[in-house]
Amino acid sequence: MADIDLSSVGKDFAGTPALQDITTRFHDGEFIALLGPSGCGKTTLLRLLAGFEMPDRGRIAIGGCDVADAGRGAMVPPEDRNIGFVFQSYALWPHMSVRRNVSYPLEIRRLSRDAIATRTEAALQATGLGDYADRMPSDLSGGQRQRVALARCLVSDPQAVLLDEPLANLDVALRASMQAVFTDFHRRTGATMVYVTHDQSEAMAMADRIAVMDRGRIRQLDTPQNLYERPASRFVAEFVGRGTVVPVQAHDGAGRARILGAEVAVNAAPQSRFVDHVCLRPENLAISETGDLRAKVARVTYLGGKYLLETVLDCGTRLVTETRARFDPGAQLGLTINAPWAFAED
Ligand code: ATP
Numbered sequence: 001m002a003d004i005d006l007s008s009v010g011k012d013f014a015g016t017p018a019l020q021d022i023t024t025r026f027h028d029g030e031f032i033a034l035l036g037p038s039g040c041g042k043t044t045l046l047r048l049l050a051g052f053e054m055p056d057r058g059r060i061a062i063g064g065c066d067v068a069d070a071g072r073g074a075m076v077p078p079e080d081r082n083i084g085f086v087f088q089s090y091a092l093w094p095h096m097s098v099r100r101n102v103s104y105p106l107e108i109r110r111l112s113r114d115a116i117a118t119r120t121e122a123a124l125q126a127t128g129l130g131d132y133a134d135r136m137p138s139d140l141s142g143g144q145r146q147r148v149a150l151a152r153c154l155v156s157d158p159q160a161v162l163l164d165e166p167l168a169n170l171d172v173a174l175r176a177s178m179q180a181v182f183t184d185f186h187r188r189t190g191a192t193m194v195y196v197t198h199d200q201s202e203a204m205a206m207a208d209r210i211a212v213m214d215r216g217r218i219r220q221l222d223t224p225q226n227l228y229e230r231p232a233s234r235f236v237a238e239f240v241g242r243g244t245v246v247p248v249q250a251h252d253g254a255g256r257a258r259i260l261g262a263e264v265a266v267n268a269a270p271q272s273r274f275v276d277h278v279c280l281r282p283e284n285l286a287i288s289e290t291g292d293l294r295a296k297v298a299r300v301t302y303l304g305g306k307y308l309l310e311t312v313l314d315c316g317t318r319l320v321t322e323t324r325a326r327f328d329p330g331a332q333l334g335l336t337i338n339a340p341w342a343f344a345e346d
Contacts, residue, residue, distance in 0.1 A: 291334025
């Protein structure tokens with residue numbers, strides 16, 4: 001089992017906290033994405049899991065074994081953690097062929113020649129590199145190099161794989177096709193994967209759960225669907241997906257609220273008795289002649305089969321909605337609010 005457990009983990013750089021009081025568990029076999037704005041601590045968290053950095057506070061356990069304990073000053077080095085790494089920079093050995101890049105970790109472990117050949121071949125086939133085995137890394141495309149890094153992980157049979165923006169160097173089309181490669185890799189290895197990314201759509205497409213980070217803390221660790229549909233805070237509501245957070249003017253505690261002057265039904269977590277904001281996603285706003293809100297279209301973006309409308313209310317609030325019908329900038333329309341998600345701003 002390779003659950004990853006963090007207890008009250010903190011890390012400072014020059015007296016400034018980069019990670020603060022992180023207590024969480026990534027379950028065995030889960031695909032976790034670390035998502036958040038630049039500087040929020042994603043890479044630092046990954047480096048602590050890898051063993052490249054020591055936490056200043058707290059404890060980290062992988063597969064039930066303590067790998068770092070700030071209290072005891074104890075730390076297991078990266079090479080003894082049975083962890084695979086995949087970096088943006090690929091980190092391949094430039095003087096070795098693709099096959100040798102993949103087989104080398106097994107050579108170090110002194111496996112038999114037959115075992116090395118069998119496992120290397122299987123990893124090359126699984127990552128679609130069979131035809132490239134004798135090439136040098138310099139003769140490969142970016143996507144192919146990243147496949148070599150994955151194949152090298154695969155042969156080592158790691159209990160966890162840490163990935164630091166592995167697709168950041170690739171163009172948009174290749175990134176999309178590589179997502180399938182990562183998902184397939186995850187299924188084959190069954191390893192716990194922790195994947196750092198700036199790219200929300202990438203995290204949404206691949207991760208079982210996403211840890212949304214902000215200023216050194218995990219603000220919400222949840223499924224992509226829950227982060228979008230049931231954000232727990234203003235930060236998450238605004239960071240994940242499109243939408244506008246607006247205040248609740250009154251709430252009866254039983255699912256009815258006044259928002260932007262309109263009386264509407266809202267959804268909220270059962271335990272949240274107090275809510276003061278809602279997140280209005282495009283799907284929470286229907287265009288209708290008799291709509292509660294009068295809005296003017298400020299901007300229209302074609303999304304393929306539908307349009308994204310950015311609208312402005314008289315009070316200046318900007319709301320986004322989607323429509324199949326075309327509207328021109330400047331058009332006036334009515335909007336009806338439909339069951340938005342309500343939460344307490346923290
Ligand atoms: P990005 O998305 O831009 O890569 P990130 O979320 O991965 O950012 P980190 O690289 O973990 O963020 O950095 C978190 C904070 O710690 C930042 O304020 C950063 O400047 C600081 N930091 C990280 N590494 C060091 C270091 N070696 N020395 C000093 N400060 C550091």
